[in-house]
Amino acid sequence: MAVNRRELLIGGALAGLGLAGVSPGRAGEAPAEPERKQAVLKISSQEGAIPGKDLNEKLDKMEKWGIEGLEIGGAVGREKSLPEALKDRKIKVSAVCMGSLGGRLVSPDNAAREKAAEELKRHLTAAGEVGSTGCIYVPCFNGEQDRNDQEVRKLLAESETGKDLAKVIGYRNAEIRKIAVDMLGPIGEHALKCNTRVLLEPLNRGEAWFLRQVGDAAAIARDCKNMGVCVMGDFYHMGIEEPSNMGAFIAGGQWLHHVHLASRSRVMPGQDKEDEANYLSGFRGLKHIGYQDFCSFECGCRGNKDEGIPKAVAFLREMWEKATI
Amino acid sequence: MAVNRRELLIGGALAGLGLAGVSPGRAGEAPAEPERKQAVLKISSQEGAIPGKDLNEKLDKMEKWGIEGLEIGGAVGREKSLPEALKDRKIKVSAVCMGSLGGRLVSPDNAAREKAAEELKRHLTAAGEVGSTGCIYVPCFNGEQDRNDQEVRKLLAESETGKDLAKVIGYRNAEIRKIAVDMLGPIGEHALKCNTRVLLEPLNRGEAWFLRQVGDAAAIARDCKNMGVCVMGDFYHMGIEEPSNMGAFIAGGQWLHHVHLASRSRVMPGQDKEDEANYLSGFRGLKHIGYQDFCSFECGCRGNKDEGIPKAVAFLREMWEKATI
Numbered sequence: 001m002a003v004n005r006r007e008l009l010i011g012g013a014l015a016g017l018g019l020a021g022v023s024p025g026r027a028g029e030a031p032a033e034p035e036r037k038q039a040v041l042k043i044s045s046q047e048g049a050i051p052g053k054d055l056n057e058k059l060d061k062m063e064k065w066g067i068e069g070l071e072i073g074g075a076v077g078r079e080k081s082l083p084e085a086l087k088d089r090k091i092k093v094s095a096v097c098m099g100s101l102g103g104r105l106v107s108p109d110n111a112a113r114e115k116a117a118e119e120l121k122r123h124l125t126a127a128g129e130v131g132s133t134g135c136i137y138v139p140c141f142n143g144e145q146d147r148n149d150q151e152v153r154k155l156l157a158e159s160e161t162g163k164d165l166a167k168v169i170g171y172r173n174a175e176i177r178k179i180a181v182d183m184l185g186p187i188g189e190h191a192l193k194c195n196t197r198v199l200l201e202p203l204n205r206g207e208a209w210f211l212r213q214v215g216d217a218a219a220i221a222r223d224c225k226n227m228g229v230c231v232m233g234d235f236y237h238m239g240i241e242e243p244s245n246m247g248a249f250i251a252g253g254q255w256l257h258h259v260h261l262a263s264r265s266r267v268m269p270g271q272d273k274e275d276e277a278n279y280l281s282g283f284r285g286l287k288h289i290g291y292q293d294f295c296s297f298e299c300g301c302r303g304n305k306d307e308g309i310p311k312a313v314a315f316l317r318e319m320w321e322k323a324t325i
Numbered sequence: 326m327a328v329n330r331r332e333l334l335i336g337g338a339l340a341g342l343g344l345a346g347v348s349p350g351r352a353g354e355a356p357a358e359p360e361r362k363q364a365v366l367k368i369s370s371q372e373g374a375i376p377g378k379d380l381n382e383k384l385d386k387m388e389k390w391g392i393e394g395l396e397i398g399g400a401v402g403r404e405k406s407l408p409e410a411l412k413d414r415k416i417k418v419s420a421v422c423m424g425s426l427g428g429r430l431v432s433p434d435n436a437a438r439e440k441a442a443e444e445l446k447r448h449l450t451a452a453g454e455v456g457s458t459g460c461i462y463v464p465c466f467n468g469e470q471d472r473n474d475q476e477v478r479k480l481l482a483e484s485e486t487g488k489d490l491a492k493v494i495g496y497r498n499a500e501i502r503k504i505a506v507d508m509l510g511p512i513g514e515h516a517l518k519c520n521t522r523v524l525l526e527p528l529n530r531g532e533a534w535f536l537r538q539v540g541d542a543a544a545i546a547r548d549c550k551n552m553g554v555c556v557m558g559d560f561y562h563m564g565i566e567e568p569s570n571m572g573a574f575i576a577g578g579q580w581l582h583h584v585h586l587a588s589r590s591r592v593m594p595g596q597d598k599e600d601e602a603n604y605l606s607g608f609r610g611l612k613h614i615g616y617q618d619f620c621s622f623e624c625g626c627r628g629n630k631d632e633g634i635p636k637a638v639a640f641l642r643e644m645w646e647k648a649t650i
Contacts, residue, residue, distance in 0.1 A: 174530055219568045247574075253568060
């Protein structure tokens with residue numbers, strides 16, 4: 001049974017569907033425990049998560065609370081004003097949280113892909129100018145290039161002919177992966193020139209079936225073959241998709257360059273009862289890989305933010321201390 | 326941009342597509358480094374990988390080479406003969422390598438699913454009788470329930486009407502996951518009664534897009550909510566899909582109960598140059614989780630088996646020794 005199915009594979013193993021783009025030799029892992037820097041906990045926040053009437057008021061609060069990084073929604077148009085606003089501050093830009101560009105970088109339409117690539121490069125140029133570690137990018141939300149069955153069924157019911165359906169079925173995940181690797185390689189080279197990175201973000205299956213685990217994102221980054229394509233992890237999505245936060249971050253390894261912080265239900269870390277176990281496990285992973293980048297709030301807050309946020313910072317520092325490897 | 330897309334989620338976060346079956350609270354991870362047994366390296370082999378004219382001759386060679394486990398293609402029909410053949414031997418049955426049952430357990434057809442469930446239970450009953458740690462199961466090879474685009478396109482070109490296409494589009498991965506969790510829960514309970522387990526096997530994308538990483542399999546096992554559904558990892562597939570073998574096995578954690586051994590190109594471990602790095606990383610992961618089950622050859626051999634297999638055993642023992650955590 002299984003012996004038969006496998007006998008077919010031995011020998012010509014990489015010829016199967018979707019493996020055309022896979023190199024048979026992958027970059028080997030370090031042969032022994034590599035010498036790594038000691039990991040650091042640098043806390044950041046998305047701009048929108050901090051209370052305050054303007055950026056300066058937010059930055060004042062962040063400094064008071066020991067938050068060292070600012071994550072922004074986009075750097076295009078802020079290339080001058082943002083470094084200016086931060087010039088007498090300890091706070092640095094952590095990351096740019098961009099989005100998916102409508103999934104167009106993995107579109108079946110070549111012209112749409114090329115246009116999206118140019119757009120992503122513009123975001124990366126701006127991200128580099130404000131000193132961001134990377135530009136957070138989601139290849140494909142559910143319902144973008146990766147159409148869902150419900151939609152297909154509705155169109156099937158409405159359609160008299162099958163001819164138009166090729167369009168609505170859209171690209172399948174295996175194809176999207178191949179397109180993503182092909183498109184992201186050169187974009188990663190652009191990112192490196194700008195001193196920044198594309199940061200692939202795995203979400204949970206309710207938002208994006210295509211990319212749901214840190215290890216899967218890291219395998220795509222590895223296959224892009226340049227360090228301008230890297231990954232991030234988000235404690236909220238990881239709570240749904242990852243069986244082990246430690247395992248996930250170790251899988252992210254050298255490709256992991258940003259982390260989103262949230263509780264199990266996406267409020268401040270420490271506000272849900274599972275958070276202690278989840279953060280201890282995740283922080284053990286970060287310590288194992290010698291993580292050097294920011295961990296950034298992307299979450300709401302249960303109750304008053306001026307109380308909840310500093311409490312979350314204290315919770316994180318306590319978990320970091322306790323997370324032994 | 327990203328701030329907006331995320332604001333939608335905070336609050337009603339689990340209502341999205343495909344998340345209907347997701348419990349908002351997952352089993353928390355151990356709050357600190359849990360007390361774990363010291364891991365052991367117990368080497369096994371698939372029956373077909375060992376040279377010999379009959380089972381007895383194979384078993385003699387295995388004992389001579391220090392191989393302690395025998396992995397078989399199926400236990401049904403061998404419930405009496407196999408324990409009889411092993412009764413004066415040190416060798417135990419490691420695992421039963423079953424296959425996918427044609428993907429029917431995740432079929433859109435309820436009757437087909439129920440029939441497949443009964444079939445899988447029969448395999449598990451037999452696996453328990455021969456003392457196997459589990460029954461290796463692949464939910465869905467490419468082209469089984471999860472049709473590929475090429476097939477759909479061919480049918481589109483041939484079809485005058487869209488009406489039949491619902492059948493060929495088949496079930497999407499997000500739906501397959503939900504069906505798998507629903508179906509496997511009760512089957513896992515049956516497995517526990519038989520003192521064995523379902524072992525989900527992640528393959529590489531050329532064989533099965535649906536399940537490609539150990540951590541993804543472990544998340545499915547976790548969601549099944551009983552330890553009768555567990556996972557395995559295969560060094561060959563992991564070489565293609567996992568960015569870190571250590572990270573993958575830590576993600577497998579308590580759910581990992583079998584391992585397949587092979588070189589990077591699916592011959593004997595040690596026969597490819599990347600094997601040293603890959604095995605050191607993987608064995609560090611197994612040691613970290615206190616792994617107690619078998620590691621079993623599922624591979625060919627470059628050159629003479631009577632020389633190649635004992636050499637692979639020695640390679641594995643050397644890597645195990647060197648893999649420090």
